[in-house]
Amino acid sequence: MNSQELTTLYDKAKQKNAQYKHKICVCCGAGCISSGSEEVLKKIQEEITARGLENEVSAVPSGCMGPCNQGPLVKFLPDNTIYQKVDCKNIQYVVQRQLIDKKPIEDLLIFSDSREKPFLNADEDPFFKKQLKIALKDCGDINPEEIDDYLNIGGYSALDKVLFKMLPEEVIAEVKHSRMRGRGGAGYPTGFKWETVYKYVSAEKYVICNGDEGDPGAFMDRSVLEGNPHRVLEGMAIAGYAVGASQGYAYIRGEYPLAIKRIENAIKQAKKLRLLGNNILGTNFSFDVQVRIGAGAFVCGEETALIASIEGKRGTPSPRPPYPAESGLWGKPTLINNVETFAGIAPIINQGGEWYSEIGTPKSAGTKVFALAGKIKYSGLIEVPMGTTLRQIIFDIGGGMQDDGEFKAAQTGGPSGGCIPAEHLDVKMDYESLLSLGSIMGSGGLIVMDKSSDMVDVARFFMEFCMDESCGKCVPCRVGTKMMHDLLQKICTNHATKIDLDRLEELADYVKECSLCGLGTSAPNPLLSTLRHFREEYENRIRQFEELQP
Amino acid sequence: MSMTKLTLQIDGRSIETESGRTILEVCKENDITILTMCHLKGITDVGACRLCLVEIEGVSKLMSACTTKVADKMIIRTSTEKIKRYQRITTELFAAERNHVCSVCIANGHCELQKLAYDVKMDHIRYPYLFPQCEVDTSHPLYVLDHNRCIVCTRCVRVCAEVEGAYNWDVMNRGTNVRIISDFNTPWGESITCSDCGKCVEACPTGALWPKAVVQGQLNKAPEFISDLIEKRKMKL
Ligand SMILES: Cc1cc2nc3c(=O)[nH]c(=O)nc-3n(C[C@H](O)[C@H](O)[C@H](O)COP(=O)(O)O)c2cc1C
Ligand code: SF4
Ligand code: SF4
Numbered sequence: 001m002n003s004q005e006l007t008t009l010y011d012k013a014k015q016k017n018a019q020y021k022h023k024i025c026v027c028c029g030a031g032c033i034s035s036g037s038e039e040v041l042k043k044i045q046e047e048i049t050a051r052g053l054e055n056e057v058s059a060v061p062s063g064c065m066g067p068c069n070q071g072p073l074v075k076f077l078p079d080n081t082i083y084q085k086v087d088c089k090n091i092q093y094v095v096q097r098q099l100i101d102k103k104p105i106e107d108l109l110i111f112s113d114s115r116e117k118p119f120l121n122a123d124e125d126p127f128f129k130k131q132l133k134i135a136l137k138d139c140g141d142i143n144p145e146e147i148d149d150y151l152n153i154g155g156y157s158a159l160d161k162v163l164f165k166m167l168p169e170e171v172i173a174e175v176k177h178s179r180m181r182g183r184g185g186a187g188y189p190t191g192f193k194w195e196t197v198y199k200y201v202s203a204e205k206y207v208i209c210n211g212d213e214g215d216p217g218a219f220m221d222r223s224v225l226e227g228n229p230h231r232v233l234e235g236m237a238i239a240g241y242a243v244g245a246s247q248g249y250a251y252i253r254g255e256y257p258l259a260i261k262r263i264e265n266a267i268k269q270a271k272k273l274r275l276l277g278n279n280i281l282g283t284n285f286s287f288d289v290q291v292r293i294g295a296g297a298f299v300c301g302e303e304t305a306l307i308a309s310i311e312g313k314r315g316t317p318s319p320r321p322p323y324p325a326e327s328g329l330w331g332k333p334t335l336i337n338n339v340e341t342f343a344g345i346a347p348i349i350n351q352g353g354e355w356y357s358e359i360g361t362p363k364s365a366g367t368k369v370f371a372l373a374g375k376i377k378y379s380g381l382i383e384v385p386m387g388t389t390l391r392q393i394i395f396d397i398g399g400g401m402q403d404d405g406e407f408k409a410a411q412t413g414g415p416s417g418g419c420i421p422a423e424h425l426d427v428k429m430d431y432e433s434l435l436s437l438g439s440i441m442g443s444g445g446l447i448v449m450d451k452s453s454d455m456v457d458v459a460r461f462f463m464e465f466c467m468d469e470s471c472g473k474c475v476p477c478r479v480g481t482k483m484m485h486d487l488l489q490k491i492c493t494n495h496a497t498k499i500d501l502d503r504l505e506e507l508a509d510y511v512k513e514c515s516l517c518g519l520g521t522s523a524p525n526p527l528l529s530t531l532r533h534f535r536e537e538y539e540n541r542i543r544q545f546e547e548l549q550p
Numbered sequence: 551m552s553m554t555k556l557t558l559q560i561d562g563r564s565i566e567t568e569s570g571r572t573i574l575e576v577c578k579e580n581d582i583t584i585l586t587m588c589h590l591k592g593i594t595d596v597g598a599c600r601l602c603l604v605e606i607e608g609v610s611k612l613m614s615a616c617t618t619k620v621a622d623k624m625i626i627r628t629s630t631e632k633i634k635r636y637q638r639i640t641t642e643l644f645a646a647e648r649n650h651v652c653s654v655c656i657a658n659g660h661c662e663l664q665k666l667a668y669d670v671k672m673d674h675i676r677y678p679y680l681f682p683q684c685e686v687d688t689s690h691p692l693y694v695l696d697h698n699r700c701i702v703c704t705r706c707v708r709v710c711a712e713v714e715g716a717y718n719w720d721v722m723n724r725g726t727n728v729r730i731i732s733d734f735n736t737p738w739g740e741s742i743t744c745s746d747c748g749k750c751v752e753a754c755p756t757g758a759l760w761p762k763a764v765v766q767g768q769l770n771k772a773p774e775f776i777s778d779l780i781e782k783r784k785m786k787l
């Protein structure tokens with residue numbers, strides 16, 4: 001297929017879609033599926049057929065729409081009306097009122113149980129209005145299992161553009177200009193990483209998409225993979241063209257069977273249309289993607305461990321340098337980026353690096369997806385410009401605290417991150433600001449806690465996670481996290497003295513400074529940040545115990 | 551790779567050397583002591599024990615000397631108070647992790663862990679002993695693997711794979727549950743890959759691997775024999 005044929009494909013997809021007056025998207029992200037959305041989809045399709053509307057209305061599965069705890073969610077396009085907690089029993093009624101009578105049922109609309117007046121157009125609801133979706137943009141509107149749906153919204157046009165109108169250097173320059181930073185946690189500038197891989201001369205190079213997502217409570221990457229797999233593949237292919245690689249690997253954790261199924265299906269479809277594989281769009285650029293399934297170790301998200309895992313070895317990290325950009329998979333220059341990073345590439349190519357760089361803050365450009373969880377009214381997945389404050393996220397978008405509780409702290413960055421106390425609610429959510437408070441952006445987990453949370457126990461929980469997930473290769477992390485966990489346990493059960501706290505702090509510094517990989521060097525973060533902002537909770541427990549001593 | 555001459559500074563001393571070598575190699579050549587445990591000359595370095603960490607000016611992280619290559623004008627510090635403090639903690643954690651009871655150990659007096667404890671002047675251990683339940687594998691006709699004394703340096707694993715080519719040893723589990731395993735975690739005596747060569751035993755720094763023909767306290771290993779062997783093989787080529 002060549003570029004012209006791609007245009008023909010666009011026309012075909014447009015025509016096919018134009019015949020429908022209405023499109024019904026039933027969220028078939030993992031969250032909604034677990035509340036029964038697949039059954040809902042089936043029932044809606046049956047209802048459409050029963051009413052003889054199949055030529056006017058299409059009902060398709062879609063990716064995650066965001067407010068995951070309100071599922072199953074059903075969206076009617078083009079009105080953009082979303083129904084929540086849809087039950088198989090009232091489908092007839094919903095279809096009748098929404099499509100035939102044109103009288104939407106207010107009581108079943110999204111957030112109808114908590115807002116005085118729910119919105120007919122969901123985008124006007126504060127939950128959606130305050131968001132800016134780039135990575136998740138089309139997730140809830142297209143059928144992730146149909147490449148036509150992706151083509152209908154201009155899918156693969158960015159790939160077409162780079163192959164015919166841009167040199168690899170220009171692609172890299174555009175990504176650099178966007179000032180995008182990697183979304184896998186560390187925030188390394190994406191364009192610079194691409195340039196480094198590009199500069200190493202090698203007949204073989206590789207592109208890896210990191211979809212291991214092991215942080216407890218994180219499901220950003222999962223939603224992108226499940227909701228818009230072609231966008232990730234397009235980003236990977238553009239990266240392959242830019243750095244000079246012809247083989248890509250999508251490394252996805254085994255706990256995400258749906259994401260694996262959808263990406264495999266997407267690869268197959270893209271290959272059939274020659275949007276992946278040999279001689280893409282008739283050019284001499286070839287790029288293939290294979291899926292590799294992770295076996296559930298958190299450490300396998302660390303790039304050197306992930307590479308070892310793809311090579312069929314035990315997934316343990318190795319010291320860097322050499323960085324993967326120089327010597328990665330099978331010793332070859334390798335580009336490794338996060339799912340969300342790749343999902344942002346096509347928009348940057350289509351709309352320009354300049355456009356992207358103007359979103360967010362000067363040092364953290366673009367948007368970030370967060371997974372809201374904990375004691376927040378509307379939990380789920382959101383995407384906001386970098387620099388949005390924590391207060392805006394929790395109170396404007398998330399609807400405030402559950403049961404009108406009092407905010408105590410928000411945990412960001414999972415086991416590598418830290419807690420942000422109430423006095424810093426106005427912190428801008430960007431890389432630098434979070435770091436200055438002793439937390440990190442991480443991959444985007446955001447757990448909201450109220451007064452009932454015990455901060456020492458929070459620290460203990462994350463330390464237990466790191467202890468269990470430590471690969472055991474280096475001494476500081478292997479033994480240090482175990483010792484720190486035991487000390488935290490001792491404090492939690494009110495058996496610790498001042499000396500224990502000193503030991504704990506000494507170990508935290510040691511593990512942070514001496515561990516081999518990021519798992520170990522960041523494992524003390526939850527402990528250190530709760531010590532920094534909630535030290536009195538530690539000291540109170542110690543005082544209580546010491547006062548009991550004779 | 552062509553070698554270029556370069557000059558660097560280690561602990562205030564100006565040193566000339568060539569590119570491509572590790573900081574550890576350069577230190578050894580210049581009689582600068584670096585504590586090591588997972589390193590064994592000749593086999594691949596993995597940077598696991600973290601004893602050899604050094605400070606490099608302009609680098610925010612501590613770097614393991616065994617895996618970091620020298621560069622021109624590097625300024626390296628090997629024995630600052632901070633590094634000494636960390637080395638002592640590492641040693642204490644080694645000692646507290648499994649069951650190291652020197653007085654009844656076969657390697658008493660000839661153990662690298664014991665020597666390390668002297669080197670860092672470890673007079674007591676500030677962390678609670680973990681006292682894990684560990685197995686002793688006596689199934690091999692010639693040797694014993696005692697997990698109680700293993701510090702998971704993986705020297706045995708690498709020697710077996712890289713020098714003997716037998717690939718008998720590997721690692722299983724995570725965290726403090728890691729164990730050195732023979733084949734797919736079967737008794738060593740039933741191994742179908744082990745060639746009974748004993749190189750792992752020589753390479754092991756502690757009393758974790760030992761020959762049955764030795765009595766307590768009489769074990770004297772020669773890990774340098776492995777390094778010599780590797781050197782000699784290279785000469786033959
Ligand atoms: C313990 C550990 C776990 C990690 N897990 C992930 C992960 O699940 N997904 C991810 O993209 N990056 C993860 N990373 C970061 C990767 O090592 C790597 O930096 C990232 O994939 C680079 O992509 P980016 O530049 O697009 O952010 C992890 C790092 C560490 C130390
Ligand atoms: S820091 Fe932890 S996870 Fe990383 S290499 Fe060391 S033991 Fe393994
Ligand atoms: S058995 Fe010996 S050589 Fe092997 S890992 Fe344990 S301590 Fe190291």
Ligand code: FES
Pocket residue numbers: 585586587588589596597598599600601602603614615616617
């Ligand atoms: S000798 Fe360098 S890390 Fe062990």
